[in-house]
Amino acid sequence: MEKRVTFSRWTIGILFAVPQLLLIFTFFYWPAGQAVYWSLTLQQPWGGGNIWVGLDNFRSILSNADYWNSITASLIFAGISTGLAMFIALVLAALTDRQLAGSRLYRVVLIWPYGIAAPALALAFRFILAPEAGFMAVVNQVWPGSWDPGLDGTDAMASIIIAFSWKYVGYNFIFFLAAFQAIPRSLIEAAAMDGSGVVRRFWDIQFPLITPTIFFLLVINITESFQDSFGIVDIMTSGGPANATNLMVYKIYSDGFRGLDYSGAAAQSIILMLLIIVLTIFQFRFIERRVHYR
Amino acid sequence: MASITIRGVKKNYAKTQVVHGVDLDFASGEFVVILGPSGCGKSTLLRMIAGLEDISDGTIAIDDTVVNKLEPRERGCAMVFQNYALYPHMSVAQNIGYSLKVSGVPSAERSQRIQAVARTLELEQLLDRKPMALSGGQRQRVAMGRAMIREPKVFLFDEPLSNLDAKLRVQMRSEIRKLHRRLNATSVFVTHDQVEAMTLADRLVVMNGGRVEQVGTPGEIYSRPASRFVATFVGAPAMNILEGTVELDGLSLLGGSRRLAMARAGLPVGTKVAMGIRPEAVRLVAPGTPGALSAAVDLVEELGAGRVIYVDLDGAPFSVMTSEAIHPEPGSTVGLKISPEDMHFFSSETGSRLDVFKASVSEPAL
Numbered sequence: 001m002e003k004r005v006t007f008s009r010w011t012i013g014i015l016f017a018v019p020q021l022l023l024i025f026t027f028f029y030w031p032a033g034q035a036v037y038w039s040l041t042l043q044q045p046w047g048g049g050n051i052w053v054g055l056d057n058f059r060s061i062l063s064n065a066d067y068w069n070s071i072t073a074s075l076i077f078a079g080i081s082t083g084l085a086m087f088i089a090l091v092l093a094a095l096t097d098r099q100l101a102g103s104r105l106y107r108v109v110l111i112w113p114y115g116i117a118a119p120a121l122a123l124a125f126r127f128i129l130a131p132e133a134g135f136m137a138v139v140n141q142v143w144p145g146s147w148d149p150g151l152d153g154t155d156a157m158a159s160i161i162i163a164f165s166w167k168y169v170g171y172n173f174i175f176f177l178a179a180f181q182a183i184p185r186s187l188i189e190a191a192a193m194d195g196s197g198v199v200r201r202f203w204d205i206q207f208p209l210i211t212p213t214i215f216f217l218l219v220i221n222i223t224e225s226f227q228d229s230f231g232i233v234d235i236m237t238s239g240g241p242a243n244a245t246n247l248m249v250y251k252i253y254s255d256g257f258r259g260l261d262y263s264g265a266a267a268q269s270i271i272l273m274l275l276i277i278v279l280t281i282f283q284f285r286f287i288e289r290r291v292h293y294r
Numbered sequence: 295m296a297s298i299t300i301r302g303v304k305k306n307y308a309k310t311q312v313v314h315g316v317d318l319d320f321a322s323g324e325f326v327v328i329l330g331p332s333g334c335g336k337s338t339l340l341r342m343i344a345g346l347e348d349i350s351d352g353t354i355a356i357d358d359t360v361v362n363k364l365e366p367r368e369r370g371c372a373m374v375f376q377n378y379a380l381y382p383h384m385s386v387a388q389n390i391g392y393s394l395k396v397s398g399v400p401s402a403e404r405s406q407r408i409q410a411v412a413r414t415l416e417l418e419q420l421l422d423r424k425p426m427a428l429s430g431g432q433r434q435r436v437a438m439g440r441a442m443i444r445e446p447k448v449f450l451f452d453e454p455l456s457n458l459d460a461k462l463r464v465q466m467r468s469e470i471r472k473l474h475r476r477l478n479a480t481s482v483f484v485t486h487d488q489v490e491a492m493t494l495a496d497r498l499v500v501m502n503g504g505r506v507e508q509v510g511t512p513g514e515i516y517s518r519p520a521s522r523f524v525a526t527f528v529g530a531p532a533m534n535i536l537e538g539t540v541e542l543d544g545l546s547l548l549g550g551s552r553r554l555a556m557a558r559a560g561l562p563v564g565t566k567v568a569m570g571i572r573p574e575a576v577r578l579v580a581p582g583t584p585g586a587l588s589a590a591v592d593l594v595e596e597l598g599a600g601r602v603i604y605v606d607l608d609g610a611p612f613s614v615m616t617s618e619a620i621h622p623e624p625g626s627t628v629g630l631k632i633s634p635e636d637m638h639f640f641s642s643e644t645g646s647r648l649d650v651f652k653a654s655v656s657e658p659a660l
Contacts, residue, residue, distance in 0.1 A: 184377070187379050189346050189373075190373070190380075191392070192367065193344060193373045194392050194440070196396045197367075208383045209383060
């Protein structure tokens with residue numbers, strides 16, 4: 001029998017819950033509620049009250065081609081960077097799991113990128129991927145003009161995807177490696193005795209058994225790629241060139257604090273929130289079915 | 295069916311050697327049990343046969359083919375693991391049929407063979423279940439089925455019954471035995487449980503500290519243990535050992551308090567020897583019977599069919615097993631009678647059996 005502490009009076013229970021409830025209310029429900037309210041009003045840029053405008057903010061955003069361009073860019077960014085970060089981490093973890101020599105070192109070294117603040121790593125990648133100096137300058141010397149994130153939208157998008165994936169490879173790797181190591185050795189050996197080779201064993205035994213981890217990381221990576229990309233975009237491209245990397249989270253900032261369109265920015269943040277909620281629900285409804293829980 | 299030939303096999307992990315040169319021959323269709331305490335290298339030896347461990351030195355051949363460098367799947371062995379190692383995400387049918395799926399057997403034939411195996415093991419009702427929804431005994435049978443379906447040349451069992459409760463273990467033991475009689479595949483079974491070993495084996499290999507101590511039928515191992523280790527490891531309760539020293543006309547035991555009259559058989563005076571007597575070979579007699587040892591009873595363990603009587607023999611612990619209706623009280627004195635043919639002698643130095651010595655016992659009792 002599990003031991004449980006029980007309180008005869010419900011007030012004690014409430015008292016214990018109050019600090020956490022206060023925190024959640026102050027830092028989540030209140031700002032979110034404010035954002036909903038602002039999104040339904042027109043906020044004066046210099047202060048001095050606001051006017052109720054209903055859904056006008058949403059109408060004007062959703063009829064703006066720039067905004068749809070931002071949604072498309074965000075989805076492309078989320079899809080490719082999640083795929084890249086998860087695939088590379090999966091391969092690294094699978095290889096590390098097979099040959100354990102030095103894996104303790106990898107584990108430590110590979111978690112570091114996740115600890116680096118997005119602007120810091122963005123600055124590093126800005127130098128690494130600069131067209132006039134650094135690694136990509138060599139490519140430009142061979143094929144002049146082939147790489148310039150400052151002029152070419154695709155190059156810019158590739159740059160922020162690389163930077164973001166680099167950060168999340170480390171994060172994903174730790175989870176994947178832990179998942180692989182949680183699979184009993186004897187299962188792999190049994191499969192080997194059953195005549196299954198390395199690749200076959202991976203797909204038949206290891207992969208199905210780490211699906212809970214894959215699913216968890218998918219949800220986290222997609223969510224983070226919508227939110228955690230801000231610092232990288234801000235330092236590396238500032239949304240350019242020609243809005244090619246103006247992701248939703250960056251557009252909220254630039255429209256709100258540069259364009260001083262508070263109400264439009266609030267409406268955009270509501271849309272971003274809804275998009276993430278919908279994506280997460282979608283993943284739980286349709287992808288989780290394929291997950292094998294032990 | 296296949297024979298297995300093991301020649302000079304060693305296993306090193308980094309700097310420590312865990313198997314120190316093993317030579318064994320398993321005949322085709324034989325049921326061999328490798329018995330030993332934990333850490334004696336028995337599982338390592340089995341895993342080297344399976345191909346799950348590299349062989350550091352020596353060769354292992356299955357049917358005259360040296361398999362040292364072959365992958366597990368190329369060796370034609372099937373293995374039953376201690377923790378069953380069932381694939382948790384596959385149904386019972388998928389678990390059993392996995393090896394056929396890997397080798398590309400068409401699904402119609404596959405399900406036919408799964409059905410056949412399931413019938414043998416009485417798993418037909420459970421084919422759609424996941425391993426998690428099975429009891430220990432059922433999981434064990436699925437693991438057996440997974441090994442059987444490939445019709446392997448060699449069956450390897452790595453302590454497959456140690457996770458089962460006592461009753462199931464006895465039941466599975468006889469099922470494994472029956473199965474072997476039917477399939478007649480060469481089987482190597484590793485265990486630390488001597489009852490399992492004695493009951494299952496055609497031939498028993500006793501290992502200790504990475505070396506083979508003795509190879510023989512269970513009867514041979516029991517009646518003529520090749521070393522002191524085998525003598526005390528096989529048999530329950532364990533064989534009694536009395537330390538002694540060779541004298542001019544006999545053997546001085548228990549620090550000189552008892553003497554055994556016998557010819558010296560060429561052993562120099564002063565040689566340390568150990569005398570072993572199985573508890574079940576000792577007869578209880580009335581104290582004071584001529585030629586009997588007298589000893590004080592310490593403790594009586596009731597086993598139902600008999601009892602184990604622990605006595606104090608001049609300060610040395612000694613046990614006696616009897617099935618007669620004798621119930622001595624702790625503290626009372628009993629007489630013990632031992633026949634010379636039940637005495638085993640081992641060198642105290644090397645632990646090996648001294649056969650010459652035993653034959654020379656001239657006086658029937660102590």
